[in-house]
Amino acid sequence: MTDFAATKARFHLPEGLLYLDGNSLGPLPKAAPERIAAMMRDEWGDMLITGWNKAGWMAQPMAIGDRIARLIGAEAGSVATGDTLSIKVYQALASALAMRPERKVILSDNGNFPSDLYIAQGLLKTLGPAYELRVVNPEDVESELSEEIAVMMLTEVDYRTGRLHDMKALTEKAHAVGALAVWDLAHTAGALPVRLAEADADFAVGCSYKYLNGGPGAPAFIYVSPKHADQALPALSGWLGHDAPFDFDLDYRAGAGVSRMRVGTPPVIQMTSLECALDIWDMVDMDDLRARSIELSELFIAEVEAACPMLSLASPRNPQERGSQVSFRFEHGYAAMQALIANGVIGDFRAPDIMRFGITPLYLDEDDIRGAAKVISDVMNKKLWDKDAYKTRNAVT
Template sequence: MTPEALDAADVLAPFRQRFTLPAETIYLDGNSLGALPRDTAARMAEAVRSEWGEGLIRSWNDAGWVDAPGRIGDKIARLIGAGPGEVIACDSTSVNVFKALTGALSLAPERRVILSERGNFPTDVYMMQGIAALGGGQVEARLVEPGALEDAIDQTVAVVLVTQVHYKTGRVRDMAGLTRRAHEAGATIVWDLSHSAGAIPVDLAGAGPDFAVGCGYKYLNGGPGAPAFLYVARRHQNRVMPALSGWFGHADPFAFDDTYRPAEGVGRFLVGTPSVLGLAALEVGVDLFLEADMATVRAKSLSLSGLFIERMAPLCAGHGFRLASPENPAERGSQVSYSHPEGYAIMRALIARGVIGDFRAPDIVRFGFTPLYTSHADVAAAVAVLAEVMETGAWDRPEYRSRAAVT
């Protein structure tokens, strides 16, 4: 089918009108920062003018600010196959990785190893290393090659930290299988869902992991720096004393006790005062996504990425691109990556022409497909622009080689 025919049959097409998308722009970077839902600006204005401006401090109660982390967490839970009271929306992904890893370590005090793969997202690895340093030699941060991860789960491993959809390649890990392997070895497991939530079906209840984390500003469209989320399996919630024992995680924050007593349930993993404005924006994005059927989202994602790979074949043959994502659709998330020695300059040239993807060192150009607002026509047009950039050598200009702070 042609891109136009595929778009005509697309039941998700009406969602595109629910987002603010700049004219003459093809946005293929929603896997890094989601587009702006049209309702977000009005919701933010309401939160600022009415709730903050008029309600003032009363809005913690009257506007439901104090309940927002749990309320939005329960909504995210529906997107990732978790149950009510198992997800909390709060803090950043990095902070939640710290909470999950330290919580997991406390469940296995006789073990000392945090295990992950080389090439995992840097913040995950850095948090492992930071915890090891904080432990004064009592904790080891161990990295192995991706293909050796499963076999490396031995009796010394306390917790395995793994990303379900790899940020650079889009490779999808077998959540159920790897979780089962960790539990058989007596280890716990933490899953990073930053490139999963809103991109592929996730079944935490079925797979049975111990902890999971994810961010709110990619496929959930919560805005730059949106609050992240933390999943804690119900069976662990009241067994873990949070290492970050902040006042909002206290059993009775407004008793102002000198001694920390953790709240019951996932609420004990809150730390400081919730980011009310960030949560307001995030809730709009999550509510919008809850209107879509995840199976339909996944089917369109695979259709978009399949068309992209098909159209890229001549550029691989003639211009040196190499597919860095899995060829098997079942093993691929909602993004496609290619390696090219001039990847940075090529991406800068594309962005200058209104096709926005991103670059990941050392040589990866990355394209994200967000089915709520990306069309098959977008995909076809993006590859056509890339072909023009390569055939004319337009990428080979000094201004495209100059590195920006954010790539």
């Protein structure tokens, strides 16, 4: 049984703040500052460039990939880390399209993170007018799968509402019509159990700065099913994805398996931070995490709805149909969220009217949930949000 009091004790949580925004950026693991300082002093400082060998920097992307693999139900050796999520989306999508050259349609939904759609649009512009990105309502994805679809590209958990797709069922349907499945786990990894191998997913990508708590700018990861690993060719064929990068060949020769999806130089400082977070994840059973997430989410919804009738639940009512976030709609949601932050509860806002709260059992408990609900009640019922200072949009919402 996971001891969530013990995991909470491993995080730096500022006094006087209730942090319900781990779905955007996880908090700082207490071990990270000293670990990073030691890496910079003892490895970068004393080893200099020899750290790539002596300190194992070059092996970090695959070693960390294996640690993430446990959290997302992936086979050993099937996950690589490094680069950004946008790069990994591009790689997965381009590789999948190349494996279905006779088909020209990518199917996605309007609950997908917009950046994924932008990347698909940009990729298809380079491939020519024969290609199409088809975007439908989330509930219509299954019925829109047909033999003209090359790739189904979906974010498993809707970034706005927390709506949860059925990965296994949709992947099975995609395969039945000959399509490949690319899953974005940005709001899934570290939020609930993922079973990529069991679902027979083809590709998956995700970030490590949200629920995984790797820190701002922490590296992304990519999963390639072992059945595709030696067939999928990355459109972004960087030097570290080469079979022998230090032979410095002028022509690209793909490395073995998912390692070919490596592109640029590993971000060693960020990976060191992520390792500290993964040390905490080693204490966690993912099924325990899911059960605790549902308990806390249900408590949060009950407390907020009882006190704030002006807020409308935007997340699915059934906890089995949502991820580990709860969203409410409110016409003045941006101002209300700024007022909450000013009063010690940090969530975030997504246009046009979504107030979003991450439910993260690694460092939230019942007292935190009740305390946050009390502040939300005060802000909403006393209309503390109705001030000009809270209505001016910041660059990050």
